[in-house]
Amino acid sequence: MKSKKHIVISILLLIVFGALGFLLTKDYKPFKFGLDLVGGTELVYKADTSKVDNVADAMNSLKEVIERRVNMFGVSEPIVQTESAGIVSGNKEERLIVELPGVTDIDEAVALIGQTPVLEFRLQKANAAEITKANPNATIDDVFTSTGLTGRYLSRATVEFDPNTQAPLVGLLFNDEGTDLFSKITTENKGQILAIILDGNVLSAPVIQDAITNGKAQITGGFTALEAKELVRNLNYGALPVPIALSTSQTIGASLGVSALDAGVRAGEIGFIALAIFLILWYRLPGLIATVALVSYIILSLWVFKIIPVTLTAAGLAGFILSIGMAVDANVLIFERTKEELKKGKSIYESLHEGFSRAWLSIRDSNVSSIITAIVLFWLGTSAVKGFALTLGLGVLISMFTAISVSRTFLFAIAPRGDSGFKRFLFSNGFHIK
Numbered sequence: 001m002k003s004k005k006h007i008v009i010s011i012l013l014l015i016v017f018g019a020l021g022f023l024l025t026k027d028y029k030p031f032k033f034g035l036d037l038v039g040g041t042e043l044v045y046k047a048d049t050s051k052v053d054n055v056a057d058a059m060n061s062l063k064e065v066i067e068r069r070v071n072m073f074g075v076s077e078p079i080v081q082t083e084s085a086g087i088v089s090g091n092k093e094e095r096l097i098v099e100l101p102g103v104t105d106i107d108e109a110v111a112l113i114g115q116t117p118v119l120e121f122r123l124q125k126a127n128a129a130e131i132t133k134a135n136p137n138a139t140i141d142d143v144f145t146s147t148g149l150t151g152r153y154l155s156r157a158t159v160e161f162d163p164n165t166q167a168p169l170v171g172l173l174f175n176d177e178g179t180d181l182f183s184k185i186t187t188e189n190k191g192q193i194l195a196i197i198l199d200g201n202v203l204s205a206p207v208i209q210d211a212i213t214n215g216k217a218q219i220t221g222g223f224t225a226l227e228a229k230e231l232v233r234n235l236n237y238g239a240l241p242v243p244i245a246l247s248t249s250q251t252i253g254a255s256l257g258v259s260a261l262d263a264g265v266r267a268g269e270i271g272f273i274a275l276a277i278f279l280i281l282w283y284r285l286p287g288l289i290a291t292v293a294l295v296s297y298i299i300l301s302l303w304v305f306k307i308i309p310v311t312l313t314a315a316g317l318a319g320f321i322l323s324i325g326m327a328v329d330a331n332v333l334i335f336e337r338t339k340e341e342l343k344k345g346k347s348i349y350e351s352l353h354e355g356f357s358r359a360w361l362s363i364r365d366s367n368v369s370s371i372i373t374a375i376v377l378f379w380l381g382t383s384a385v386k387g388f389a390l391t392l393g394l395g396v397l398i399s400m401f402t403a404i405s406v407s408r409t410f411l412f413a414i415a416p417r418g419d420s421g422f423k424r425f426l427f428s429n430g431f432h433i434k
Contacts, residue, residue, distance in 0.1 A: 010413040013296070013406060021299045031306060033101070034079070034313030034387065037261040040101040041109040041251045045244040047082075047094040051146060052242055059084070059094055061152045061241040066098060066113065079311060096244060106249050118240050119151035121185070121217075124193035124205065140202070144195055147185050152241035153178025157232045159225070160218065168228040170219040179215030187211040198231075264317040271321060272298070275328060283335050285426040289410045290331040297327045297395075297402040304394055316387030323395025329366065330403030333359040339429055348427050349415045356408055363403065370396045 035042055052058040059082045070078045079099040103109045122144035125131065132138050155175040161168055174182055185194065186208050195205040196219050204220050223231065276294070279287035301320065305312060312320075338355030346354065374393030378386050416423045 007413045009409050013409065020303055021295075024299065024302055031302075032309040032311045033261070034311050034316070035099050035101055035252050036314045037258075037264075037312065037317070038101050039104060039252050039258075040099060041103045041106055041249065043098045043100070043106075043109055043113065043246060044248045045096040045098070045113075046247045047096055048243045048245070049094050051141075053148075055084075055094060058152075058241045059096070062096060062244070065152075065240055066096065070098065070100070070113065094242075095247070104251050106251055109249070110246065118199050118243050119154065120197045121147050121149040121182070122195050122197055123147055123185070123189055124195055128193075140197060140200055144197070147181075147194075149174075149178065149181050149185060150241055153181065155215075159228045159232050162220075167220070168223050168225045170223070170228055170231055172217045172219065174215040174217070176215075179213070182215060182217065183211060183213040187213075260314045261317075264314060264321065268317075268321045268324065272324060275325060279328065279331075283331075283429040285414070286331070286335050286338070286411060286429070289407055289414070290328055290335075292410060293331065293402045293407040294324070294327055296406050297399055298324065300398050300402065301395055304398065305391070310390055310394070311387060312391070313387040315385065316391040319388040319391035320395060323392055323399065326370070326396065327399035327402065330359070330363045330399065331407055333362050334403070334407070335429055338427065342424060342428055347419050348423060349412075351427070352411055352415055356404075360404070363400070367396050367400050 047059060047062060049055045049058055063080050063082050067078070067080045070080065078101070079097075081097050083095040083097065098109075098113060100109050122140070124144055128143045131142055135142065153174050154172060155178070156173045158171045158173075159168060160171040190208050190210065192208055193205050194208050196203050196217070198219070219231075272294070276291045279290045279294075281287070283290065301323070304310070305320075310316065334355050336355075337358040338351045341351035341354040342348070371393055374389045374396065377389035378393065381389055415427075
């Protein structure tokens with residue numbers, strides 16, 4: 001018997017999907033596109049983490065610093081991400097990837113990142129004089145010992161002036177974690193030299209007279225007022241926790257990106273129309289319901305992409321288009337199981353119930369395997385593969401909802417009371433008529 005509850009829910013779902021589809025056409029919230037679709041520049045940096053104990057924390061700090069620096073220049077929707085080194089990822093070094101949509105001048109892009117200073121506080125070794133005497137070319141690592149206090153712990157830098165000489169200097173204020181670390185260093189190493197090193201150069205090497213517990217320090221390097229101002233600006237933009245070097249760069253023109261986007265959208269439209277025609281011709285009335293469910297799937301997916309937001313790349317768009325075809329897999333299983341029940345002489349309503357019940361285990365297993373694949377691709381893949389994996393994984397999850405909930409609700413809302421030959425024909429498929 002036809003359920004009034006299914007009819008009411010079906011009407012509500014149609015209203016909701018209609019409203020969401022209408023809002024999509026009004027550009028209520030714009031999509032976020034990757035470089036390969038809108039054009040721009042991609043910069044890949046190698047990060048030197050050889051002197052860092054906690055690589056993951058250092059790379060996260062590096063990512064935050066670069067994001068803050070790029071955002072200050074007003075670049076639209078920059079994407080900054082890290083890729084770890086290892087056998088699993090295939091990288092030989094830690095990498096930082098910066099994508100700058102709309103920026104097609106590589107020199108300009110590199111300038112946006114800039115050579116932000118690497119600030120360190122190091123203790124001079126007891127035998128530093130002997131080391132430098134024996135080896136005039138001794139490096140910073142040979143003469144000084146790392147304390148772990150770097151620019152990552154910096155809260156703010158300001159231009160100050162010596163009250164006696166009026167010489168410009170740079171005042172530093174550390175965050176809470178940096179304050180504790182600076183206090184510990186100055187407390188445990190009174191009488192020792194604590195060098196302030198910027199980009200591998202010793203700016204000053206004062207002797208620790210007393211413990212400094214307020215988290216404040218000064219850099220006195222014989223600056224001019226302009227040099228002190230520039231250094232403060234760069235430090236406030238973000239002193240890098242680890243050195244980086246530009247590895248590769250590429251620029252994608254806007255026209256190429258637009259062509260890729262148009263081609264992807266056109267492929268999606270053609271694929272959807274071909275799929276809808278096949279479903280309706282082969283599966284008849286259930287095929288029409290599957291098409292409606294497919295439209296709801298596309299609307300929900302696009303809204304999820306907007307809300308998260310998902311950065312749509314060419315690979316991600318391909319993953320979404322692929323998921324459109326995969327979205328009907330569940331419906332096909334349900335309809336085939338329903339056909340088998342109809343062949344046994346059961347009523348349409350009973351056949352639909354049995355069809356959904358028997359198909360569920362296969363639907364669950366196939367979708368779980370697809371989700372696992374998407375997770376592995378997202379975990380191990382590069383930026384382009386991650387986009388494909390993300391859209392594919394989200395598509396599988398949403399398709400499970402639309403196939404099990406939306407299709408089921410609509411089908412039971414229109415399930416006929418009687419079992420005439422024509423009605424059984426409408427709910428059968430292929431060349432099977434009764």
